[in-house]
Amino acid sequence: MLRRHLLALPRLALPSLALPRLALPSLILPSLATPPALAQSAPAPIPVDVALVLAVDASGSIGPEEFRLQREGCAEAVTHPAVQAAIRGGALGRVAIAMVEWGSPGGAATVVPWQVVGSPAEAEALAGAFLAAPRSPQSWNAIGDAIDHAAALLAAAPVEAARQVIDVSGDGPDLRGLRPAPLARDSAVEAGVVINALAILRGRPDLAERYAREVIGGPGAFVQVAEGRGDFARALRAKLVREIA
Numbered sequence: 565m566l567r568r569h570l571l572a573l574p575r576l577a578l579p580s581l582a583l584p585r586l587a588l589p590s591l592i593l594p595s596l597a598t599p600p601a602l603a604q605s606a607p608a609p610i611p612v613d614v615a616l617v618l619a620v621d622a623s624g625s626i627g628p629e630e631f632r633l634q635r636e637g638c639a640e641a642v643t644h645p646a647v648q649a650a651i652r653g654g655a656l657g658r659v660a661i662a663m664v665e666w667g668s669p670g671g672a673a674t675v676v677p678w679q680v681v682g683s684p685a686e687a688e689a690l691a692g693a694f695l696a697a698p699r700s701p702q703s704w705n706a707i708g709d710a711i712d713h714a715a716a717l718l719a720a721a722p723v724e725a726a727r728q729v730i731d732v733s734g735d736g737p738d739l740r741g742l743r744p745a746p747l748a749r750d751s752a753v754e755a756g757v758v759i760n761a762l763a764i765l766r767g768r769p770d771l772a773e774r775y776a777r778e779v780i781g782g783p784g785a786f787v788q789v790a791e792g793r794g795d796f797a798r799a800l801r802a803k804l805v806r807e808i809a
Contacts, residue, residue, distance in 0.1 A: 667702025706741030
């Protein structure tokens with residue numbers, strides 16, 4: 565009887581034990597979804613026959629007219645047919661040239677950065693940059709600091725040069741700087757740099773001897789002489805031919 569009563573009771577709807585399906589946010593792993601971007605490598609250095617720094621005197625002894633003659637002499641020299649022929653005669657037929665002005669202790673300044681010259685058009689562009697660059701404020705005659713600045717410029721040059729040369733031109737000896745010229749010269753030569761000099765005598769016949777003793781260094785280093793600013797272009801032209809050839 566009891567069993568019949570139990571069977572007569574209504575069936576209760578039991579809750580389903582199935583777990584609800586959760587909507588999970590899609591997980592994106594950037595490192596797996598996309599390959600990481602490759603780091604851009606630095607551009608390969610440009611191979612040249614010579615990397616040359618023209619370290620030009622801009623100290624207080626250089627008046628405005630003399631400064632103009634000096635800049636014009638640099639422009640005339642790099643575009644001269646003899647210098648162009650020397651450039652073309654190299655194994656690669658191109659050189660890299662930068663201009664530094666010096667004078668003040670620790671104040672040497674790059675006024676024209678590296679430019680590769682392998683054609684007359686590139687030489688004309690460099691000559692224009694020489695003429696257009698503003699004069700840097702300089703005083704005294706800190707040749708040692710000029711050599712240090714030029715050597716650092718060569719070390720950071722975006723070219724691969726068979727030879728590295730610093731071309732120091734001035735009308736006076738090393739007077740005062742953070743480092744004496746002979747010490748700066750020795751460091752640069754140890755790094756494989758050749759230092760030549762252009763002595764603008766202006767009535768100082770001992771200047772060439774001072775430059776030979778204190779400034780130049782490295783295999784085949786030499787001193788070129790100019791009698792005055794008017795002779796600067798000729799002397800620099802002859803010096804460039806000798807340095808590049």
